[in-house]
Amino acid sequence: MTQKTKWQNRLDAIVSGEIEKPELVQIMRLPDLEAWAPGEVTTHWDVDPAFLAGGGSLFGGYIASLADQVLSHAAYTVLDDAAFIRTIHLDVEFYLPIKKGRLDILGKVTHQAKTRLHCEVSFAQDGQRMAQATGIQQIVLPKPQPPATA
Numbered sequence: 001m002t003q004k005t006k007w008q009n010r011l012d013a014i015v016s017g018e019i020e021k022p023e024l025v026q027i028m029r030l031p032d033l034e035a036w037a038p039g040e041v042t043t044h045w046d047v048d049p050a051f052l053a054g055g056g057s058l059f060g061g062y063i064a065s066l067a068d069q070v071l072s073h074a075a076y077t078v079l080d081d082a083a084f085i086r087t088i089h090l091d092v093e094f095y096l097p098i099k100k101g102r103l104d105i106l107g108k109v110t111h112q113a114k115t116r117l118h119c120e121v122s123f124a125q126d127g128q129r130m131a132q133a134t135g136i137q138q139i140v141l142p143k144p145q146p147p148a149t150a
Contacts, residue, residue, distance in 0.1 A: 007076035011036045014073075028062075030069050031105070039109040041073040047100050057097035063123065064092050066105065067133035071119040074107035075137040078117065082141055085117065089136040098123065098130045115139050 004012070013019035014033045021032075031045040045066065053059045068087055075085050104124045111118035116136050123131040 005079065006081045007079045008036075011041070011073065011076055025069070028065055030066065033073055036073065036077050038077050039074065041070060041077065041107045043070065043105045045103045045105065047098060047103055049100060052100065055097065056099055058099070058103075060092070060094060063094070063098065063131055064090060064133070066103075066123070067092055067121045067135065070105055070107035070121045071133070071135040071137060074109050074119045074121075075117045078109055078112060079139070083139050085137040086140060087135055088116075088138045090133065091135070092131060092133045094131050096125075096128065096130050098125060101125055103130070110134075 010019065011033060015035060017032070021030075029048055029050075031043050033041055034043045035041070047058055051059050051062045068090055071087065071090070072085060079085060102125065105121060106124075107119060107121045109117055109119050116138055119135050119137060121133040121135075122129060123133075
């Protein structure tokens with residue numbers, strides 16, 4: 001068995017509730033992660049009425065925020081310790097209006113390259129696909145430090 005990366009350990013801590021949510025996650029009321037496996041994460045969110053727009057459907061910008069969070073979590077499942085990520089592309093397609101109720105969310109890494117991770121997130125309600133997001137996470141490695149001079 002291979003040793004888990006710091007990112008995978010962080011995902012374990014999120015799933016178990018052992019880690020305090022960052023302030024941004026608290027403010028935006030983003031959901032907890034329920035489970036992860038290499039290349040995949042799952043969660044759900046009970047649609048908060050505070051984020052419903054006209055006609056009782058979920059504000060599209062909030063879907064993008066959910067997608068960005070889940071894309072990042074999916075990327076963490078395969079990310080090396082020394083690296084971190086930045087979202088450099090995010091595209092959301094809306095199929096049906098998301099209403100009040102449970103929203104099931106699945107994030108997957110669909111392609112891994114040397115400097116980029118391609119991911120997708122699907123959103124479903126009552127077994128019906130409501131929206132789909134695709135994104136690209138740029139893998140960022142720390143710059144080598146020049147040798148110290150005496």
